[in-house]
Amino acid sequence: MRKFSAPEQQTISSFASGLSAAILLIVLMSLVLFIVLKGSAYFWPSQVFKVTTYDTPNSEVSVFVPSSVNIDEFNQALSDKLDAQFSNSALPMPLIVVEKVDAVYQISLNLGAIQYGKFQQVNTPNSERYQLAELNDVVADVAIFQNQLHDIQTNYLTVLHRKIALLNQSGVGEEAPARLKELEQFTYWQQKAEALRHKLASYNLIFIDAAGQPFDVLVKDIDHLFQPNVMSLFDKISYSGNKIIEFVSESPKQASTSGGVFPALFGTVLMVLLMAVIVAPFGAMAAIYLHEYAPNNMTTSVIRICVSNMAGVPSVVYGVFGLGFFVYTLGGSIDSLLFSDALPSPTFGTPGLFWAALTMALLTLPVVIVSTEEGLRRVPEGLRAGSYALGATKAETIWKTVLPFASPGIMTGVILAIARAAGEVAPLILVGAVKFAPSLPVDSEFPFLHLERQFMHLGVFIYDGAFHNQTNTQGSSMMFASCMLLLIIVFILNLFAIIVRNKLRDRYVRI
């Protein structure tokens, strides 16, 4: 083999290392870019195409699909017929996308579309027919009726029902005048409600689908309605803005395929903060003991190695430990001691927010310990000596001079811990994060913070989203949107912690 000369070696080594750095950069950039592109596509209204597949010239299947769908996959899901052909023509059709309250996407053709020559129509009880432009008036009417219906149900029907139930309990006879009066009232309001329901049912929109078949949607079921193919840029931007607000502020709908991720966002942040509150003091104390008090001998070294190795334990092992020890053993004991009247239904003996935070604290403990020790090691000897020379005891020296100086190190540990905990999924599934939680862990009910409740977590939400049908664009894209949100959250939390760390560094470590 030929020997390389010194300058050649120089070139090769600089080229190789530069190449590695470049590849790394490209990988990182493409990761972020991919997530951001896919994620933001969820918010952008995609154009609607008509896709027609031909099996034989006589049997064709037409559907409307948004452009974000992967046409190949879509077709495979649509029909297993071989040799299908596609035409995704008819691009500028003013199609209407209706988002229903129960959030099944229905894509249909605007009846006023020229190609089909039929009218889109809004039916009302008076047999009046409206154009799309007048829909807002109809929607306002429907909202009034819906409010009336709700009012009758909660203020009259429920109340009367309760009264009648009371009469039943106290054994009032079938023919007693009091009872008859209530029943009469009840029937009256019931009829009124029925009339309203009937009225609401007759407000509907009629569409014609891709195959030319008409179908209708009740106006009261429409969440909102838009025409992506004829939207101006401004319309699209405002649509996206609304969608983003909905995404971060609302609960998921329709088995997590649409709506928002607010509970998951809230759960993630709350769990991470709770974990930071647990792990920061605990890790810092452990590090202080190891560095300041523990004798410099074999045992201490062994403990240190163990702590470092703890960082490498697979996270699911922590999850299993959390489930077995925290949830069943600790939680079970707490239940039998403090919440015995609620048994057999468990209070703390079931996966929940607190156990998740505790498990994650355990998982991130080594990181905090190691970086705190790093911070302590950087404290100049002169500082300690100065403190001792002024009559400070060891504890006073540690608390007043060493710890403030080491606080940037502790913050570094907390930053790493936060980033890790926000993205962790496996242990969380075992100890408290769920696909869907009916209530937030914080509400107006005493004691306001419900540590025993299960919670939603963005990581788990994404994991769950990955199992949704990939041809259903909304579910899949929501996963990407959640991914993007998770990235942003981790970024913000990190940024916050870095700012705090730099503030501390400016204050204490400028020597």
Add this chain to the structure above:
Amino acid sequence: MLKLFETETLSLDKLTDEQTAIKVKDFSVWLNNSLVLNKINMRIPKNKITAMIGQSGCGKSTLLSSFNRMNELNQKYAFSGEVELDGRDIYNKKENVAKLRTKVGMVFQRPNPFPMSIYENVCFGLRIQGKTERRMLDDIVETSLRNAALWDEVKGRLFDSALLLSGGQQQRLVIARALALKPEILLLDEPTSALDPLTTLHIEELINQLKKTTTVVIVTHNMQQAARVSDYSVFLHQGELIEYSDSDSLFTMPAKKQTEDYITGRYG
């Protein structure tokens, strides 16, 4: 040799207990199992300035930090003998070391202000003693900074970080910090070795002022400085006390050949 202040010179052999600040009896120290100080016997006179000179590694810093038990921070530390302060052996088992160190202040070679405000630096020792009354703290901070000849330079920015001060100012701040506790004895471990000549002069003047109320022990590598500021000087060599007398005679007519070689610079 020019003396800034004319002082009566006490004979070291005839020091009474009242005139003695520190009495060292047969004091030996081992660091990492090697002998650093070998049976030192000396009396340090009260309210005087005593300089310790000698080569690097001769044990003068070790002896200095034996006076407030700072040596103990070193893990492999062993000693024998006694160091007496006010007639009590400070190495007795019941000694409150933290309290001892408030009586025996110490200033190190490199200025080591705490990363807090100037005010808080001076208050540090007082706060540790549980003194929090604002007016009293204000008074003590001002007096200490005045005594350390720093007040005029920092009075407008007491609450700025101490780390923004220059090296000389930092060293005076560290002295003020020690003075705030009103120590009986002040130990200075090469306090000017990291400073420029003018600042050094400032600090030397300061040391001279201090001896009205405080016993000062100073370790220095600078012969001129030792001669300028000190009333008494002790020369150590390889853990042995070679010569101890008033500075005038030690620097003009040293009794031992070793001392003469060292102060005239003939040592290797």
